[in-house]
Amino acid sequence: MTERPSAAPSERTRVKRLHENAVYDPVAVAAILDAMPVATVAYVIDGKPFVTPTLQWREGDNIYWHGSAASRMLESAEDAEVSVNVMILDGLVLARSGFNHSVNYRSATIFGTARKVTAPAEKTARLARFMELLLPGRWASLRPMSDQELKATTILSLPISEASAKIGAGPPKDDEADYGWPVWAGVLPIRLEVGTPEPCPRLAPEIAKPDYLDSYRIG
Amino acid sequence: MTERPSAAPSERTRVKRLHENAVYDPVAVAAILDAMPVATVAYVIDGKPFVTPTLQWREGDNIYWHGSAASRMLESAEDAEVSVNVMILDGLVLARSGFNHSVNYRSATIFGTARKVTAPAEKTARLARFMELLLPGRWASLRPMSDQELKATTILSLPISEASAKIGAGPPKDDEADYGWPVWAGVLPIRLEVGTPEPCPRLAPEIAKPDYLDSYRIG
Numbered sequence: 001m002t003e004r005p006s007a008a009p010s011e012r013t014r015v016k017r018l019h020e021n022a023v024y025d026p027v028a029v030a031a032i033l034d035a036m037p038v039a040t041v042a043y044v045i046d047g048k049p050f051v052t053p054t055l056q057w058r059e060g061d062n063i064y065w066h067g068s069a070a071s072r073m074l075e076s077a078e079d080a081e082v083s084v085n086v087m088i089l090d091g092l093v094l095a096r097s098g099f100n101h102s103v104n105y106r107s108a109t110i111f112g113t114a115r116k117v118t119a120p121a122e123k124t125a126r127l128a129r130f131m132e133l134l135l136p137g138r139w140a141s142l143r144p145m146s147d148q149e150l151k152a153t154t155i156l157s158l159p160i161s162e163a164s165a166k167i168g169a170g171p172p173k174d175d176e177a178d179y180g181w182p183v184w185a186g187v188l189p190i191r192l193e194v195g196t197p198e199p200c201p202r203l204a205p206e207i208a209k210p211d212y213l214d215s216y217r218i219g
Numbered sequence: 220m221t222e223r224p225s226a227a228p229s230e231r232t233r234v235k236r237l238h239e240n241a242v243y244d245p246v247a248v249a250a251i252l253d254a255m256p257v258a259t260v261a262y263v264i265d266g267k268p269f270v271t272p273t274l275q276w277r278e279g280d281n282i283y284w285h286g287s288a289a290s291r292m293l294e295s296a297e298d299a300e301v302s303v304n305v306m307i308l309d310g311l312v313l314a315r316s317g318f319n320h321s322v323n324y325r326s327a328t329i330f331g332t333a334r335k336v337t338a339p340a341e342k343t344a345r346l347a348r349f350m351e352l353l354l355p356g357r358w359a360s361l362r363p364m365s366d367q368e369l370k371a372t373t374i375l376s377l378p379i380s381e382a383s384a385k386i387g388a389g390p391p392k393d394d395e396a397d398y399g400w401p402v403w404a405g406v407l408p409i410r411l412e413v414g415t416p417e418p419c420p421r422l423a424p425e426i427a428k429p430d431y432l433d434s435y436r437i438g
Contacts, residue, residue, distance in 0.1 A: 038308050042261035042270035049268055051261035053306040053326050087272040089257050089411075092353070092435075098346060098361050099368040107272050127317060134311070141402045142317050149318040171419045183360045184429050185419040190437060192308075195408030200390045202398050203405060210403050216311075218409060 028165045032086055032108035033058040036219055037134065041065065042083040043076045050076070056084065057130045058160070063110060064117070064126055066155040074154040077114045084158060085109045088219050092188040095172035096181040104168045104187060111162040117155040120147070126155050135212045192219035247384045251305055251327035252277040255438055256353065258284065261302040262295045269295070275303065276349045277379070282329060283336070283345055285374040293373040296333045303377060304328045307438050311407040314391035315400040323387045323406060330381040336374040339366075345374050354431045411438035 039056040042049060052073040056065045063084065067074050090104040117123050124145060131139040172185050197213045258275040261268060271292040273284045282303065286293050309323035336342050343364060350358040391404050416432045 038306060040259040040261075040270055040304055040306065042259075042268035042302075044263055044266065044268045047263065047266070048300050048330075049261035049263045049302045050330075051259055051270055051302045051304045051328065053304055053324070055322065081267050083261070083268045083270045085259055085270045085272055087257060087259065089437075091414075091417075094354070094357070096362050097368070098350060098358065098364050099372070101350075103274065105272070109270065111267075111269075131317060131320075135313070138313070138402075139317065143315050143397050143400045143402075145317050149316070153318070171417070171421075174419075174421075178362050179421050180423070181362045182423070182426060183357075183362075184416075184426050184432070185422055187417040187419075188432060188435060189414035189417060191412055191414060193410055193412040195310075195410060197403075197405055197407050198310075198390070199403070199405040200393075202390075202393075203403065204399070204401070207401060207403050213403070213407060216407060218308075 025165070026160070026163070028167065029108045029110075029160060029163045030058060032088065032106045032165055033063060033160075034133075035106070036086050036088045039063075039065065039084050039086045041073060041077060042085070043073065043080060045072075045076050055130075056086065057133050059126070059129055061160050062157045063160060064130065064155055064157050066127065066130070066153055069152050069154045071154065074156060077156055078116045078154075080114060081112070082114045082158065083109060083111050088192075089190050090169070091190050093168070093170075093172050094185055094188065096174045096178040096183055096185050100172060100174050100178070102168060102172075104170070104189075105166075107166045109164050110158055110160055112158050114156040114158050117157055120150055123150055123153065123155055127153070135210075135216065137210065137212055141210075194218060244384070245379070245382070247386065248327045248329075248379060248382045249277060251307065251325045251384055252282060252379075253352075254325070255305050255307050258282075258303050258305045260284065260292060260296060261304070262292065262299060264291075264295050274349075275305065276352050278345070278348055280379050281376045282379060283349065283374055283376050285346070285349070285372055288371050288373045290373065293375060296375055297335045297373075299333060300331070301333045301377065302328060302330050307411075308409050309388065310409050312387070312389075312391050313404055313407060315393045315397040315402055315404050319391060319393050319397070321387060321391075323389070323408075324385075326385045328383050328385075329377055329379055331377050333375040333377050336376055339369055342369055342372065342374055346372070354429075354435065356431055357429070360429075413437060 037055040054065045088106045093102040256274040307325045312321045
């Protein structure tokens with residue numbers, strides 16, 4: 001989704017780590033987070049690294065993710081240091097040498113200590129916001145959440161205070177002597193596409209397809 | 220890519236860890252790895268978790284990934300325990316309650332100790348195979364790799380011996396009492412699409428577009 005209504009990141013969002021292709025702009029970090037809900041969370045158990053995919057969403061200077069209160073990932077990440085990455089593949093970059101092949105992509109990584117959202121009212125507000133960011137208007141139309149469901153849901157938050165963005169874009173960058181090599185070179189673009197909505201087999205025929213299904217974008 | 224010519228995983232590929240939606244079949248793990256080169260590698264530095272996206276490829280019972288010999292991720296992962304995840308998002312599953320919303324996806328995670336591929340001949344063979352799996356026939360048409368480039372490239376391998384696959388598919392699974400709730404429910408399918416190849420601005424006009432660009436699939 002390219003235009004989420006979430007607040008812009010504030011100036012306190014600092015981007016500390018630098019890598020090749022690194023972008024310091026916190027707006028770039030936020031744009032990547034807003035474009036792609038799929039994230040991977042890395043955490044440590046007994047000194048060993050684990051990585052679990054999940055969905056994240058951003059509200060201002062924080063990201064959130066959630067799941068079952070019984071999730072080992074959520075239990076292990078609470079009050080612990082984590083690293084969260086969001087990666088969007090934009091294409092394969094085909095150069096004249098194998099060495100100069102690369103990918104076009106947008107990647108954001110956030111480091112920090114994850115905290116649990118505990119107040120029930122805040123949990124409900126966070127979940128409603130997550131749905132609103134994905135599918136505006138849907139939350140209010142759903143069967144309301146029960147206290148039991150809310151208790152069974154853990155939400156973690158992580159401040160976007162230590163983050164890096166890396167972006168690769170554009171045509172291949174070959175060694176100058178290689179540009180004349182007789183092989184096709186360029187970019188094979190890749191993007192996420194949203195297909196035709198597939199109604200639940202038990203959906204009542206009189207229920208119309210909401211507009212937010214047609215306007216949904218990802219990546 | 221759904222039909223890579225790589226060898227099938229052998230019987231020694233054991234799938235040990237179990238989660239919700241877990242699939243034990245090593246063929247399922249291999250199918251996910253073969254369909255999606257983008258992976259995230261989790262590793263530990265000074266007790267802290269890090270996660271870095273990269274491209275992986277499978278050959279038999281091993282996966283490989285590579286990059287600059289100066290990469291902190293590759294340096295930190297060598298001879299160290301890592302966790303590698305490949306995640307393919309297949310759709311948003313819209314249920315009648317917020318709680319029963321989910322995603323359709325295919326996810327594979329491999330745990331183990333990464334090893335560096337050191338022999339130059341093996342390194343070259345691995346890289347050639349990687350290219351062959353992505354774009355059959357391209358490797359032989361490239362400007363050959365130099366010794367210096369090979370030295371500047373680190374390749375890590377990880378056996379697919381401790382792995383899990385998780386797959387979510389199908390329509391929403393609502394609470395029985397919720398099926399009559401008057402809201403649209405179903406699946407919003409999402410898939411990766413390959414776009415029209417974009418020639419390098421410096422490509423000589425007589426160079427034809429190779430067939431493998433049109434047959435490339437991902438996800």
